[in-house]
Amino acid sequence: MADRPFLPYGRQTIDEDDIAAVTQVLRGDYLTTGPNSASFDQVLAQSTGARHAIGCANGTAALHLAALALDLGPGDCVVVPAITFTATANAARFVGAEVEFADVDPLTGLMRVDDARAAIARAQAKGWKVRALFPVHLAGQVCDMAGLAELARDHDLAVVEDACHALGGVFDGHRVGDCAFSALSVFSFHPVKTVAMGEGGAVTTNDDALAGRLRDLRSHGITRDPTRFQRPDLAFDEHGQPNSWHYEMLDLGFNYRLSDIACALGLSQLAKLPAFVARRAQLVARYDRLLAPLAPLLFPTNRRPRQNPGWHLYVALVDFPGLGRSRAQVMESLRTRGIGTQVHYIPVPDQPYYVARYGRPILPGAQAYFLKCLSLPLYPGLGDDDQDRVIDALFQELRP
Numbered sequence: 001m002a003d004r005p006f007l008p009y010g011r012q013t014i015d016e017d018d019i020a021a022v023t024q025v026l027r028g029d030y031l032t033t034g035p036n037s038a039s040f041d042q043v044l045a046q047s048t049g050a051r052h053a054i055g056c057a058n059g060t061a062a063l064h065l066a067a068l069a070l071d072l073g074p075g076d077c078v079v080v081p082a083i084t085f086t087a088t089a090n091a092a093r094f095v096g097a098e099v100e101f102a103d104v105d106p107l108t109g110l111m112r113v114d115d116a117r118a119a120i121a122r123a124q125a126k127g128w129k130v131r132a133l134f135p136v137h138l139a140g141q142v143c144d145m146a147g148l149a150e151l152a153r154d155h156d157l158a159v160v161e162d163a164c165h166a167l168g169g170v171f172d173g174h175r176v177g178d179c180a181f182s183a184l185s186v187f188s189f190h191p192v193k194t195v196a197m198g199e200g201g202a203v204t205t206n207d208d209a210l211a212g213r214l215r216d217l218r219s220h221g222i223t224r225d226p227t228r229f230q231r232p233d234l235a236f237d238e239h240g241q242p243n244s245w246h247y248e249m250l251d252l253g254f255n256y257r258l259s260d261i262a263c264a265l266g267l268s269q270l271a272k273l274p275a276f277v278a279r280r281a282q283l284v285a286r287y288d289r290l291l292a293p294l295a296p297l298l299f300p301t302n303r304r305p306r307q308n309p310g311w312h313l314y315v316a317l318v319d320f321p322g323l324g325r326s327r328a329q330v331m332e333s334l335r336t337r338g339i340g341t342q343v344h345y346i347p348v349p350d351q352p353y354y355v356a357r358y359g360r361p362i363l364p365g366a367q368a369y370f371l372k373c374l375s376l377p378l379y380p381g382l383g384d385d386d387q388d389r390v391i392d393a394l395f396q397e398l399r400p
């Protein structure tokens with residue numbers, strides 16, 4: 001066993017062609033703001049089916065840009081599911097908006113329409129102006145977007161899909177990120193995600209005005225477009241010719257750009273997205289089949305209908321009290337067998353920052369999901385023999 005590699009819960013899949021793509025940029029003229037950055041936005045838009053893609057530094061920056069582009073701010077409230085990475089909620093706080101946490105389905109971890117509706121009512125009772133829903137496509141499964149979009153219409157809310165887990169998925173005839181039911185969708189290209197860029201993120205949208213704002217905000221709020229200049233005295237020389245050096249800062253933006261190095265890797269990885277999604281789906285189906293005898297001590301999350309998810313995580317729900325062992329004990333024992341597992345996620349409202357701000361809301365679905373969830377190794381480079389090691393280890397842990 002000692003010579004067998006440790007199997008983490010997630011990792012990047014990098015081939016020689018990815019390395020060659022990055023090396024080529026390093027030998028070229030543009031390390032940033034070059035042709036790879038422009039191509040990455042184009043190819044991601046094509047891949048998701050959205051009119052625009054705005055690549056940016058990471059998924060957290062993408063969420064921040066989304067909150068800024070929607071003009072969310074103090075006095076506003078965003079509804080965020082309790083089960084997600086902290087960044088989804090933090091994006092509202094970055095711009096001074098409040099967060100109302102919604103409960104989730106204990107068997108999928110996803111925010112349902114009724115969870116969002118109840119959260120809106122709680123926020124309104126506090127006197128907050130609810131402006132947006134940030135549903136999260138946890139593990140790759142897509143929320144009920146048609147239902148959430150209808151709820152958002154009824155309450156005049158913007159919808160931002162946190163699709164950081166879900167790139168490459170298809171649901172109800174839509175590609176994740178096509179924004180058919182939302183203003184904006186947000187992605188992360190962290191190494192454990194389906195497409196790896198080291199650090200990377202993006203926002204997709206079909207709204208030209210939002211796309212323009214996102215591009216400005218990604219790069220200091222600065223424009224070089226003469227049609228938008230407000231200072232003709234600086235923009236033109238004494239002969240009325242444009243000054244080539246002129247630029248104007250129209251908004252308070254950030255440096256959230258991606259480098260061409262990261263974009264070259266992203267482009268190389270995006271070309272393999274269908275293969276990555278297919279291998280992940282194969283591994284998920286294999287886990288489902290081979291782990292089935294462990295039910296009801298261990299069973300997969302419920303599957304949403306009419307979806308082919310771009311699976312990011314394989315979450316098993318484990319009855320630890322029924323097993324008579326704590327999650328920590330099981331995780332540690334698996335670790336000694338060379339198998340990495342993880343918890344996705346501690347409910348965000350239980351984080352000390354949010355407890356100090358809002359107290360502890362009672363969200364039973366989120367608590368039930370949290371107590372059971374355990375993410376097993378899932379990445380395209382996981383071979384069937386590696387997966388068999390995970391499955392054997394789980395049988396030994398749960399049925400010694």
Ligand SMILES: Cc1ncc(COP(=O)(O)O)c(C=O)c1O
Nearest residue numbers: 058059060085087164188189190
């Ligand atoms: C659901 C979700 N939202 C947002 C993020 C933030 O993405 P990044 O790590 O690229 O900033 C993550 C990353 O882990 C995530 O899982």
